[in-house]
Amino acid sequence: MIVLGIWDGHDSGAALLENGRVRIAVNEERFTRRKLEICFPARAIRCCLNHGGWRPEDVDLVAYSTGDVAKTLARWAPFTKETYYQIRRRKIAPSYWHRMEKRWKYWLTTIPGNRASEALSNAAMRRRLAELGIAGRRLVLVDHHQAHAATAAFLSGFDAASVITLDGVGDGLSATVSAYSGGRLERLEETPASDSLGVFFEHVTNLLNMRELEDEGKVMALATYAYPIPDEQNPLISLFKVDGLRVRARYGPLRLYDELKRILWYFPSEQFACMAQRTLEIHMTTLARNAVNKTGFRNIALAGGVASNIKVNMRLRDTPDIADVFVFPHMGDGGLAVGAALQAAKDAGENVEILIEDIFWGPETNDAPEPPAGITRMAPYEGQEAVIRQAAELIARGEILLWYEGRMEYGPRALGHRSILARADAPDIRDRLNLQLKKRVWYQPFCPSMLDSEAQRLLENTKGRPNRFMTMGYRARTECRASLQAVLGVDGSCRPQFVREDGSSYARLLALIKELTGTGCLLNTSMNLHGEPLAASLGQVFRLMRECGFRYLACPGEGSLYTLDT
Known part of the structure; x- marks a missing residue:
């Protein structure tokens, strides 16, 4: 059974399940380049179908989430969402009318859905699906919090x-x-x-x-x-x-x-x-x-x-x-497409329970096989291992490196496929990244990626499962804080990613970093400017290099290392 999941609100997106397993999931912001996009996720839906060569008629069931009165009205009057989006992101200042509108919104959101709102939401959804060639499919509306609970429980x-x-x-x-x-x-x-x-x-x-x-x-x-x-x-x-x-x-x-x-x-x-x-x-x-x-x-x-x-x-x-x-790694509303699909598939008799091992559910895109002017592919390397070693050596000597490979992460965190990497022990790295490149507020800390074995040595109280998705805070051991000074908050805590030592290119990079610096840990931040979505394609990464002055880009999957001409 093929189930298409849709969320058409704040951080809209789509997901596709085949036989109870997530095959692809992606948010609309990765295509429109507007962070936390609120429009109907037409591009994300097309991406999901294209990923496996599926046709609209291959979809057996469509599931979407949230049918309260406020959401139903927004489906029929989408211009109201755009105004709210612009004000919330502080692109325009609210007028007196907008402030009154927000009060109405708070009141409307307290009203749960009913048969009338469900019928209206279904009609609006069928109309949008028909525009994509998806017609006559069974349509299921999943309660907002039930969809959230499905992601947490079933995965x-x-x-x-x-x-x-x-x-x-x-x-x-x-x-x-x-x-x-x-x-x-x-x-x-x-x-x-x-x-x-x-x-x-x-x-x-x-x-x-x-x-x-x-x-x-x-x-x-x-x-x-x-x-x-x-x-x-x-x-x-x-x-x-x-x-x-x-x-x-x-x-x-x-x-x-x-x-x-x-x-x-x-x-x-x-x-x-x-x-x-x-x-x-x-x-x-x-x-x-x-x-x-x-x-x-x-x-x-x-x-x-x-x-x-x-x-x-x-x-x-x-x-x-x-x-x-x-x-669940995509814990906010952006993950509702997966939740709606999981719950609908479960209700249809599918086996959806699984422990997720990774969240690389997005597409793999390469829209710029040749670098643009100003960016040069360095001398060819003999295989992936040479690129990984060169990347480790660049980082070890204090360089900031872009790391791009494979399918894109689903959710807000970069986990080693669309990452900006640097030494975790360099005291000046945070200011260089925050003020010069990422342009974030000075007090917002960066996060580390570390090998599983290093997590036990560097952090306190690592009980429970390894923190694969940066969803948990940890305190650094006092004697290890000098090795983590670029990724710790002022209270000595951090939000780490524990990396499985499974021979993946990212794990091999961390192992080489340990060999070169003594600590198998890296500063890992998402490959984007502050306020923008994660870079989705190699073309967007090249643009990021030129706009921000990042000197090096490693693409281990294709065995390439790029440098910015100076």
Whole structure:
């Protein structure tokens, strides 16, 4: 059975399952070059079909997610999404009408879907699918949080788990707790949209003059620069409480924003960020512990936008009541296409349960086989191994290197196929990358990739499964921090990728780095400018080289090393 999954909201995208397995998944932003694209994912759908040579008539079932009233209206009036997108990304300033519109949006998103909204959403979706030649296929609408839960449960590899989804809002809800066992996912409790911890953190992001739904990671990073205060002096904690398996807020979304704005006036930005981060950690940990106590399942599976907070995930992993934590790598709404497809395939009798080993689900593109003017392919190397060794030697002597190979990563993290690499122990690398090349804020740390064996040596508390997808925070051992100074936050923590020592080109590169520098670890950041999507093709990588002045590009798959002419 071939199942096409679609998400047509914030960070829209598509996925294709064949016989219960993800064959390809990609987000629309990789084609439009607008980060977190909100338009209907027509390009992503075409890419999914083209990947395996499938025709529209080969699709047996189409699944999509979210049918609440607000989303249904947006499907019939897509221009409203564009205005919201431009304001949210701070491309245009909101007018009085736009502020009123946002208030209406918060109200509408609290209204769950019904038969009328489902029928209207189905009609809108069939119309868009027909434009792509996909007609007469069975169409399934999957609940927003059910799609999130499907990604967390079915791809975790757990036999049994407590499954938690937590985000801003979707289908009238902001959180769910489910029990997963024997391939069956049973929802136990729901938190309505009016009590959203996700919206709380969006408000905090907005009030700190950052972009909601995009810069929450910056808030988490900024929080580390404040001196912690006792919980009893933190006025944000009491804005929420966890009651069993659901969250309760003192105020609704609009009143909450006003209250947060009032509190912010009394505190520096970094202190406000720290208080918000602490609030999220406390309530999320309480919810997870209550879920474990209720289900008896000590493994936690997470999805939803709040699960992108690696400090929260680290706190959960460090909790004695919890045995292990799995976070779906594309945990936000951008992963809903996969979730909708998984749930629909499961309901159709397909076996979809598997422990995912990698997330290289995107296309492999090479739209510029010959480098443009100003970029030169260096003297031919005899095979892949020579390119990997030359790349390791360049990095070891302090160069910043672009690394491009194979299929593109699915989700927000570069994991060794579309990466910018540098030494993890070089004290000047962070400023060089942040200020000169990536153009990010100074306090936002970079992430390391490290061999599995090195993770045990460099990091504290590596219990549970290897952190393959940069979804978890870890503290560096005190005696090893000098080896990681380019990738540590001010609190000594990092968001690492553990690399399996399986003979892949990336693992071989790290092994050579260990041989040359003494530590099998690299700074690894995504191959893009700040505010842009991950580079999807070799042509886009060449453009990045020329615009930012990156001197070296390694393509081990094709046995090529490129240099920028100076």
